[in-house]
Amino acid sequence: MCPNSSKLTGLIAATFTPLTPQGELNLALIGPYVDYLLEKQHVRSVFVNGTTGEGCSLTLEERKQLAEEWCRQGKGKLDQVIVHVGCLSVKDSQELARHAASVGADAIAAISPFFLKPSNAEALQMFLKEVGSAAPQLPLYYYHLPALTGVKLNVREVLQDIETQIPSFKGLKFSGVDLRDLGQCVTYCRPHGWSVLYGVDEQLLGALALGVCGAVGSTYNYVGHFMNKMLNAFEKGDLALAQDLQVCPGVIFINTIF
Numbered sequence: 001m002c003p004n005s006s007k008l009t010g011l012i013a014a015t016f017t018p019l020t021p022q023g024e025l026n027l028a029l030i031g032p033y034v035d036y037l038l039e040k041q042h043v044r045s046v047f048v049n050g051t052t053g054e055g056c057s058l059t060l061e062e063r064k065q066l067a068e069e070w071c072r073q074g075k076g077k078l079d080q081v082i083v084h085v086g087c088l089s090v091k092d093s094q095e096l097a098r099h100a101a102s103v104g105a106d107a108i109a110a111i112s113p114f115f116l117k118p119s120n121a122e123a124l125q126m127f128l129k130e131v132g133s134a135a136p137q138l139p140l141y142y143y144h145l146p147a148l149t150g151v152k153l154n155v156r157e158v159l160q161d162i163e164t165q166i167p168s169f170k171g172l173k174f175s176g177v178d179l180r181d182l183g184q185c186v187t188y189c190r191p192h193g194w195s196v197l198y199g200v201d202e203q204l205l206g207a208l209a210l211g212v213c214g215a216v217g218s219t220y221n222y223v224g225h226f227m228n229k230m231l232n233a234f235e236k237g238d239l240a241l242a243q244d245l246q247v248c249p250g251v252i253f254i255n256t257i258f
């Protein structure tokens with residue numbers, strides 16, 4: 001799909017957070033979860049503590065334990081463990097970024113602060129810079145989720161000259177429905193070899209047409225195997241098959257926010 005094979009591509013599962021009935025982390029399930037994703041879904045990378053994993057509703061300590069366990073269980077098995085570190089507090093985000101680096105994560109990602117929000121693209125870029133600086137050795141991805149953060153900035157503007165500010169910046173996870181902005185981000189990222197991953201699973205084919213190189217989503221936990229067929233059909237140029245697979249009535253998308 002993407003010319004540079006070392007970059008983040010393909011389907012990435014946004015992991016659920018296993019909890020006990022008492023509401024405590026159930027870390028023992030993560031080892032089997034890794035094997036399940038690989039064997040049953042043919043999904044080889046994970047995005048931990050994001051929306052699906054309810055990262056922003058967990059304590060920092062819980063987020064750290066999850067990051068560590070996913071890295072430990074994924075080592076030598078998964079291609080990439082991406083840890084979402086975004087918080088309302090810059091310092092908390094930095095703490096999680098440093099922790100992700102210390103436990104061997106392959107990359108970090110951050111949403112925008114969503115209570116007191118950045119007022120313009122430059123302010124959001126500054127936030128990302130602060131977060132990235134805490135783990136400069138790890139690739140950093142911006143996670144754009146306007147329906148939940150309320151941060152509706154034009155992402156292409158956020159990207160402007162970001163390489164001069166954040167050397168570790170490697171792309172974004174775009175979970176918005178503005179496909180024009182998405183396409184402009186792809187055009188900006190392509191010469192840098194960065195990854196643009198799409199996050200609205202129910203319209204991934206539209207994003208593929210605009211040049212994204214992969215997708216992060218909740219549904220790849222359970223229809224990853226199936227959606228890989230859609231990706232293959234698209235790559236082979238069988239658009240009719242890709243179209244049928246994208247809208248297949250048997251595939252359940254639970255869309256409550258987009």
Ligand SMILES: CC(=O)N[C@H](C=O)[C@@H](O)[C@H](O)[C@H](O)CO
Nearest residue numbers: 051175199200201217218254255
């Ligand atoms: C907000 C949210 O959870 N988004 C997920 C990832 O971005 C998606 O994978 C959706 O769950 C999916 O597209 C179903 O609406």
Ligand SMILES: CC(=O)C(=O)O
Nearest residue numbers: 014050051052216217
């Ligand atoms: C990233 C993503 O898809 C999620 O966190 O749910």
